[in-house]
Amino acid sequence: MIFRLLPILIVTSLSACVKDSSKLKMIRRPYVQNVWADSASVIWKTNVQTDNCHIMYGINQVYADKMGKTVKNPDGTFTHTVTLTGLQQGQRYKYTVYNDNVMLDNSEMNFIDAQRTDSTVGFSFLAFGDMGRNPYDDGFPQVTATQILALPRHPDFITALGDIVYPSGESSKYDEYLFGPFAYAFSNIPFYPALGNHDWGVNPDENFCKEWKLPNNEHYYSYNYQNTHFITLDSKDGDFYNFAEQKAWLINDLQQAQGLYDFIVVSLHHPGRNCTYKGDGANVMTLYPIFAQYNVDLVLNGHAHTYERLHPFDANGNVLEQFRNNIQQYPDLPNGFISITAGAGGVLQPNFTPDGCNLAAKQYHRGHFIQFEISGKKLTAKAYDLQSGLVFDQFDMQK
Numbered sequence: 001m002i003f004r005l006l007p008i009l010i011v012t013s014l015s016a017c018v019k020d021s022s023k024l025k026m027i028r029r030p031y032v033q034n035v036w037a038d039s040a041s042v043i044w045k046t047n048v049q050t051d052n053c054h055i056m057y058g059i060n061q062v063y064a065d066k067m068g069k070t071v072k073n074p075d076g077t078f079t080h081t082v083t084l085t086g087l088q089q090g091q092r093y094k095y096t097v098y099n100d101n102v103m104l105d106n107s108e109m110n111f112i113d114a115q116r117t118d119s120t121v122g123f124s125f126l127a128f129g130d131m132g133r134n135p136y137d138d139g140f141p142q143v144t145a146t147q148i149l150a151l152p153r154h155p156d157f158i159t160a161l162g163d164i165v166y167p168s169g170e171s172s173k174y175d176e177y178l179f180g181p182f183a184y185a186f187s188n189i190p191f192y193p194a195l196g197n198h199d200w201g202v203n204p205d206e207n208f209c210k211e212w213k214l215p216n217n218e219h220y221y222s223y224n225y226q227n228t229h230f231i232t233l234d235s236k237d238g239d240f241y242n243f244a245e246q247k248a249w250l251i252n253d254l255q256q257a258q259g260l261y262d263f264i265v266v267s268l269h270h271p272g273r274n275c276t277y278k279g280d281g282a283n284v285m286t287l288y289p290i291f292a293q294y295n296v297d298l299v300l301n302g303h304a305h306t307y308e309r310l311h312p313f314d315a316n317g318n319v320l321e322q323f324r325n326n327i328q329q330y331p332d333l334p335n336g337f338i339s340i341t342a343g344a345g346g347v348l349q350p351n352f353t354p355d356g357c358n359l360a361a362k363q364y365h366r367g368h369f370i371q372f373e374i375s376g377k378k379l380t381a382k383a384y385d386l387q388s389g390l391v392f393d394q395f396d397m398q399k
């Protein structure tokens with residue numbers, strides 16, 4: 001109903017550039033990126049070049065038109081990006097994408113929730129890794145996407161914990177293994193991925209970085225949502241991309257964030273100290289003193305295709321013993337942080353049984369993702385089983 005008048009409007013305004021568009025096809029549905037309080041980007045792909053790309057967007061039935069930019073890809077397809085500015089925080093904008101005079105997609109799932117800036121309203125985000133796996137082999141990205149869309153609370157964004165697309169992070173697999181299964185989630189939930197070792201199977205600058213529109217250098221970056229600061233790192237093969245430079249950037253970023261946020265969350269692909277089958281990540285562990293010193297609350301990783309929530313660690317990766325006995329409710333952790341492996345967002349490690357190690361508050365070996373909610377000084381985490389849709393682990397942090 002809302003969009004019924006749009007084709008008429010567009011035909012009228014763009015009649016000068018009508019041409020044969022019978023070959024025009026959308027080959028990747030629109031996805032949203034960099035959704036902040038006052039701006040957002042919408043990206044999609046077509047098979048042929050067009051004279052222009054644009055979206056109609058608005059609140060209720062009042063629509064504006066915004067033109068975008070088109071880039072030709074090495075495979076001969078075309079990526080279209082429209083960046084909206086001047087959005088009103090907290091508003092939901094519906095959008096419809098067009099190339100020339102052709103309306104390509106007007107799904108009800110195409111919407112942007114401009115960030116709400118009031119931290120008492122709260123927000124929600126998802127975390128999981130290792131998702132873009134072949135659904136006709138051992139992968140289940142479509143199950144993850146279906147469960148996300150069934151959540152009682154719509155997530156404001158996803159922080160993705162690396163190994164975004166298997167087997168090697170190549171652009172040619174993105175549609176089949178990731179954008180296809182997640183099509184109706186990505187059109188309204190911004191996705192902020194970390195690079196994993198599989199994403200480094202090809203040159204990320206020629207693949208990963210061309211699929212996403214992310215802050216900073218796209219390998220490592222930070223952003224804020226209400227009262228929370230988010231940092232995404234690039235741990236490459238476990239040895240980190242430009243480690244000295246990235247570490248200096250991390251320290252500076254954390255220093256800048258001190259005192260401004262109630263929570264700080266770090267996402268990266270490799271675990272540090274852990275009990276999974278992957279072994280300890282020595283380079284990640286060298287960052288522990290930094291995490292502890294600069295008040296990081298959560299360190300989220302993938303890589304091991306299982307779930308493992310560890311007891312709060314200190315700067316040396318030792319368990320803060322005073323928090324061992326109440327694993328459901330935490331206060332502000334003094335110079336400590338909680339490390340969680342959530343690496344079965346699209347594939348589960350076969351023939352693995354958690355060993356019941358004493359570092360872990362909870363181990364669980366099924367496909368999963370975590371939904372975090374932060375409202376004021378309270379953080380709540382709920383980990384969902386992908387098969388049952390039920391919560392299997394839960395904890396709070398109250399500052």
Ligand SMILES: [Fe+2]
Nearest residue numbers: 163196197303
């Ligand atoms: Fe990995």
